[in-house]
Amino acid sequence: MSSRQIIVVGGGAAGFFAAIAAAEQGAGVTLLEKSARFLDKVRISGGGRCNVTHACFDPRDFATRYPRGGRALLSPFQKFFARDTVDWFAARGVKLKTESDGRMFPVTDSSQTIVDCLMNAAQKAGVKLRLNCGVESVLKNAAGKFELALSGGEKISGDKLLLATGGCRAAAAGQLAVSLGHTLAAPVPSLFAFQIESPWLRALAGVSLELAEVSVPAAKLRERGPLLVTHWGLSGPAILKMSAWGARVLHDLNYHFPLLVNWLPALNDGEIVQQFQARRTSAGAKLLVNVPLFPLTSRLWEQLVLAAGIARDTRWSALTRAQTHALGRQIAHSEFSVTGKSLNRDEFVTCGGVTLGEVNFQTLQSKVCPGLFFAGELLDIDGVTGGFNFQAAWTTGFVAGRAMAAGA
Secondary structure, eight states, X not given: OOSOEEEEEOOSHHHHHHHHHHHTTTOEEEEEOSSSSSOHHHHHHHHHTOOOEESOOOHHHHHTTOTBTHHHHHHHHTTSOHHHHHHHHHXXXXXXEEOTTSEEEETTOOHHHHHHHHHHHHHHHTOEEESSOOXXXXXXXXXXXXXXXXXXSOEEEESEEEEOOOOOSSGGGGHHHHHTTOOEEEEEEESOEEEEOOHHHHTTTTOEEEEEEEEEGGGTEEEEEEEEEOSSEEESHHHHHHHHHTHHHHHHTTTOEEEEEESOXXXXXXXXXXXXXXXXXXXXTSBGGGSOOTTSOHHHHHHHHHHTTOOTTOBXXXXXXXXXXXXXXXXXXXXXXXXXXXXXTTTOEEEEEEOGGGEXXXXXXXXXXXXXXXXXXXXXXXXXXXXXXXXXXXXXHHHHHHHHHHTO
């Protein structure tokens, strides 16, 4: 065992991976977690299944899935990437499977499998695991050691310090980094759903589409993908991606803005009108609300017809030119007023954190304070949904852990 003592603050995915990587190289590692349980975010992620990574094995392509930090991750990805993640877990008895959208989960479909694997690996490597150990303050003494004051009054010291305390939901969460000379990019929410008050939309809670297009003209944002109607408004991958890429500008708009939805983005305006004409011919005697355009659900179609101002008893043969225009516009350009955001508090991702220019991404060591390292969401790095945030945690944790053990 090395005499070099490493302290890791934060018992989440990034902290655990860093602690394991360092301990497996022979370093003495103590991992501190302020709460009563390790790896809580891993437990609840992916609906309790844990979306470990994404089946994209080109680092440059993978890096495009990060609204912030993608370029910085290119160097760490050369040392530990998605394929390495798959192999790492497989070597420890956990096989991953790939779903149709590229997300990768344990074959057990249980996040507990990942939690158990990480716990076992940490214990096998000799990591000293401590719960209920919040860090009140840290300073670097004249001898170059880090002295930490813990919440219970205890003081401990180490040669190297890694901060992996998670996203800065509030600036105070990054205060340890700030106290050691770092600056924070202002934290704002990322990956959130849109609150919309529209009664007819909320009446459709549970309706989903495989493909829709959403846009916010005021922010020059546009995304395509699956869309889900909720009791509060709109969610699903298209909305979550937009919230990630537009995190700062939507924050600046105070989460109040007009949102346009194209329910049938595979068809242009002319093709939609052609579909209407075909139904006027083939189903002229039938009620408009009873013959939806594919692949719209009957519930959604009925609400679109009514929202266009067309009476429920209107038949296809009676559809006027003005009604054709109104319905076509409702399908391709439904407009809603977004009045706020909805967050899953547990799976919440933050845009913001330690400024990337202050970190050497060859090692994840601070450029400001030698011996200090970072990993995970405390950095100003965040990815879209689909396993990208976990991969950033594994990658930065692994590189930082190895670098600390090597005495970088």
